[in-house]
Amino acid sequence: MDWSSVQLRSLVELRRRGTVTAVAAALGYTAGAISQQLGALERAAGVPLLRRVGRRVELTDAGLAFAGHAQQILDIEASATAALERSAGRVAGELQMALFATAAAEILPVMLARVARRHPDLVVRSRELVVDDVYDVVASGTADLAVGLEYPDVPIRRDPSLRVMPLHRERFSLAAPAGALPPGPVGLAATGPPLGWILPPEDTHYGLAIRTVCRRAGIEPALRHEVVDTAVSLALVEAGIGVSTVTDLMLRLRPSRFDVLPLVETFERHIVAVVRSSAEHRPNVAAVLRVLRELRLETVT
Template sequence: MDLSLARLRMLRELHRRGTITATANALHYTASAVSQQLAQLERDVGTRLFERRGRRLQLTDLGVLLAEHAEEILAAVERATQALEEAGESVTAKLTAGVWASVASGLLPDALTTLARTHPGILVRTKELAPETTAAAVRDGALDLSFVLDYSNYPTTWDRDLRRTVIAVERLHAAVPADAVAVAGVTLADLAEHPWILAPARSHFGHAVRLAFQSAGLAPRIDHEVEEQATAMAMVAAGLGVTLVSDLGLALRPPGVDILPLGDTLTRTVSLAYRTNTARRTALLIVVDAIRTAAAAKGLAVDPTSPTPQVGAPDLRLG
């Protein structure tokens, strides 16, 4: 019997999640691809692993048995991979990291350039995902590590199967059309009458900002909902409204946007998440250290009250 690890991973996720659609979403496949691979796994095994219950695909007793063994098999493969990496004279590994735009552009280029020089045997591939989904992708084995976010007024519920290393604490700043606000710093109340460009409420960023408005007793007029900070700032440059931007996001600022310090205490913690059972994996720790070093080199402080200047965070308005 020749069992595919990829198919065993799909079986494990179906056992955990209960539906083909949820399994496909977790592993970033189409539902039809998952269905085809699970059907092939059933043929490989030579016995029924699934049965239809209406529109749902349910595991048979033998399917559950194999899914339980799949947990052990996949964990053993991960341990064996880690042992082989550590046994060599130099560390050799392939890791997949979950990223989003501001960390991909602001931290990874420097970190991976340094890593290629100091540890050429470590290859890091990246997948851009919504910040809200990266931790789950690590837990499910689709990623080896990922960037994750917590906001000072909206902390993320943490999974006990994951560990994290704090990379930086970013301040949030107001981004306004050039020359639209003639002061050196603002509060949310100062900008409440402006049209706003924000991430949707379903996102951590969008929800955290809306909570900050609510706490201040404000109800902003949100004219545009966009996912990325770079997109929001492009719309600010066009005079369509104002937004908030993080320290790392400032690197994406286009011409025509002024950045103002925000008087409201609103920060976000950028961390790297990885599975607890890989927390001692040498290659992973080397990658985490390279990213932390890149963040420190850009002036990103782990303590937001530190006098160390935050990357791109000016004391005065940027013209």
């Protein structure tokens, strides 16, 4: 049987994500291209792997079984690639990297400069993503390495194919309009009316994490504005619209004039590096990981 890695990965991602559209977004193709890849794989396999249900396609029993083996094939291929790179003993070629916005702004420029000095034959290509998507692009093989976030209050589901390595821990403070609250540490219970909250949606890790911390403190945050972009949230706080939570790294995104008050409650996030377990020791990946571990002390703290 003759098939390609892209075809196998499309099948694995269809099992993971459920729709061709979602697979296309994850792998960086059009939906039509993914459909063609799946059709070619089905012809190569010689048995029906897909069935149409309304306007969607889903995997047949054979497709589900084959998807499990396809993942094993991709893992073996990744291990073989890592072995070849290690035997060559050089850091060269390309590395695909994904980062969330704050990391792209604050960490990426310094990291790229240091990698270029140490490893001039390595080209790092980066892609900024919504933070909740960085795990998926590594799992799918679209990125070799990602810088993401994890919230201890709502830990992500652990994928056995991924390694998640802590780089830095940040504690959240309360961002409040100037003079709205007394100076000094503040408890979340003091953020009730007339102050409202500016928060990301609850179906994001960050949005769920802050609501979890508030509920543990015995309050339900009075949502005024639902905002994903951190810079917009900070602008609204500065304008006196409401309160939000903020870390030192988030504060670097936009010079702002508002009060930053320590929280009585502990609310943290961890900046993490994410790689596939089979790729962790590839020379290219290991080289960039070393730089990231150095920058956690120099750039993020």
